[in-house]
Amino acid sequence: MAVLFLVLLLGLSIFHMGLFVWVIFKHFLTTDVPSALQHPVKLRFLHCFFLYVTTLGNMLEKMRICSMPRFVRFVHDIMSEKKKDPRVMVTDLQFGTIPVRLFQPKATSCSSRRGIIFYHGGAAVFGSLNMYHNLCIFLTWKTDSVLLCVGYRKLPDHHYPVITKDCLNATIHFLKSLETYGVDPSRVVVCGESAGGLTAAQITQILVAQRDLPKIRAQVLIYPVIQGVNYQLPSTQQNQNVPFLTRDFMLTCVCRYMAIDLSWKDVMLKGAYIPPETWKKYRKWLSSENISKNLKNKDLEPQFPGPFNEAAYLETKHLLDVENAPLLADDETIAQLPEAFLVSCENDVLRDHTLLYKKRLEDQGVPVSWYHVEDGFHGCAAFLNMKSFSFPCSMKILNAVASYVKSI
Incomplete structure (x- = not known):
């Protein structure tokens, strides 16, 4: 029995170590830490831990043990030290x-x-x-x-x-x-x-x-x-891989809360679900034309919105509700x-x-x-x-x- 326990403990240790190594690689391959951010090492460590917890939560969710949101909230509540102030x-x-x-x-x-x-x-x-x-x-x-x-x-x-x-x-x-x-x-x-x-x-x-x-x-x-309409604003493009809210994670959270299938993320990103008449009505408020030129990157000027997709509109039209x-x-x-x-x-x-x-x-x-x-x-x-x-x-x-x- 003791041997079985030790083997199980060793297996779990190897699993978590492997997961953390994978998370570190993922962080350095996909994450941008702008030079303006102070304490970049601290930020990278926290983002790696964030990826570790959310990845483990997704695994537990797929195994039907615990949902990712519940697991993440459980972890951050344990780590949150409630300050007592007299x-x-x-x-x-x-x-x-x-x-x-x-x-x-x-x-x-x-x-x-x-x-x-x-x-x-x-x-x-x-x-x-x-x-x-x-x-x-x-x-x-x-x-x-x-x-x-x-x-x-x-x-x-x-x-x-x-x-x-x-x-x-x-x-x-x-x-x-x-x-x-x-x-x-x-x-x-x-x-x-x-x-x-x-x-x-x-x-x-x-x-x-x-x-x-x-x-x-x-x-x-x-x-x-x-x-939640225009996902091609300058800041969304420039900071799409900056911790802790990356563009991909933002879209995932929007889909999950709005009960939209994740397969529509790419269509949402391109704005192809927006009817032409709706964009004409709201463009004056939603367009990146309202953002100062000094905050834009000329190399990041996408065609938005993309060609209208009616099927996508029917699945995601509540995003356009006022x-x-x-x-x-x-x-x-x-x-x-x-x-x-x-x-x-x-x-x-x-x-x-x-x-x-x-x-x-x-x-x-x-x-x-x-x-x-x-x-x-x-x-x-x-x-x-x-x-x-x-x-x-x-x-x-x-x-x-x-x-x-x-x-x-």
Whole structure:
């Protein structure tokens, strides 16, 4: 029995060692680490670990042992060290079936505080209340605000549009209870990172029509997803192989959440699913013509969209719904939105999403503050307070966000 155990242990060790070696080769063969990024060795190590966990998760999923999203969330929750701060009181609550985490400054205040509603990122695959715990702690004490973080449902059991529904329901519940939590109804900010930024933009637009609720004072979008139509923007091409959100992985996450077969990824990439009349209608907002010339590469000017494929359109047409792309909202809705603070990272496939939305808001007279991080990469804010695995750009972004929120 002991011999069998040792053989099994040796076999598992060899398997994991071989997998990690394969991951290292894959990383160096397919990944770009721009020279502008600080601590490239640290970044490469973390990306190798990321590839290792997701690859192992895909293997477990194919063996029907555990889904990849569940496995990855299990790993990052184990690794996420929840910081305890004597200045902040943390309470886990349930708004109906939706888990939320409330962060409140312990110091007494003679007046109501501002409120922050935070939607974490993760493309419906990653992210959790625990993973973003330290980020929420930081924003709470740094801005002296009451912060609510929403733990929406994710893959593999829940698909589009569950994230928006969960976050909207939690937001409405919170807005109706502001007095209970000592929040000033005139100073409520919605804030989201990555896919959470998409949710923040969606909910801000939805709440414009809700006259019976306190108005959102401002929206803070940290390298958000703003549209899922044009995958040939300059930043998507230039940063398609930059950790941690590569173009291929982004398309995979979109397909899985939107319940689109992965075989349509190439058609989506080329834009062949977009009807000519639809592109004609939305081109003025979606086209790379809206991106500054100094951010483009003349060698990367694709023909977009490709020849129309009706079969692809029928399978993917919900990507064109305005509910999925805040950029496509009508002018009347955009003009009513509150002021915005937009964060973009130079080395991010989603950089141009922020730039397109910035122009869209400004064209309708919405005040916009823009913070661009030259050495930033997608997901860097989530590395805040990860000790030896943190990055300077993480603190830059969170300090900028905190400074803006404090000005409200």
